[in-house]
Amino acid sequence: MNTIPQPAERFPFPTSLCPPIxxxxxxxxxxxxxxxxxxxxxxxxxxxxxxxxFDAPLPDHVLASFEGRV
Structure with missing residues (x-):
């Protein structure tokens, strides 16, 4: 059972149209x-x-995790 409300349920209207509180x-x-x-x-x-x-290249295992090669 999914108890987390979907975004449309929480905000039934576009948030850009909401007036400031x-x-x-x-x-x-x-x-x-x-x-x-x-x-x-x-x-x-x-x-x-x-x-x-601080600007040294990252180790290979860290680069692999960013690239999804874990």
């Missing part, structure tokens, strides 16, 4: 601009490390 509006009813958070450049400096061989 909520939006911030001013007292006059106008939509307020979305504030974007600015992340400063270099914020992670000294907190992460990238190894010297």
């Amino acid at each position: 909520s939006a911030q509006t001013s007292a006059g009813g106008d939509l307020l601009p979305v504030k974007r958070r600015v992340v400063p450049y270099g914020i992670l400096k000294g907190k992460i490390r990238i190894s010297e061989d």
Whole structure:
């Protein structure tokens, strides 16, 4: 027995036609601009490390699994 609803059962209409659930509006009813958070450049400096061989070729067994040759 399949108890998981199919996508058409969960969303009987195209999701692109769904109105937004909520939006911030001013007292006059106008939509307020979305504030974007600015992340400063270099914020992670000294907190992460990238190894010297990050772009080295993958081992053969890993490549085989990606290509379905397992």
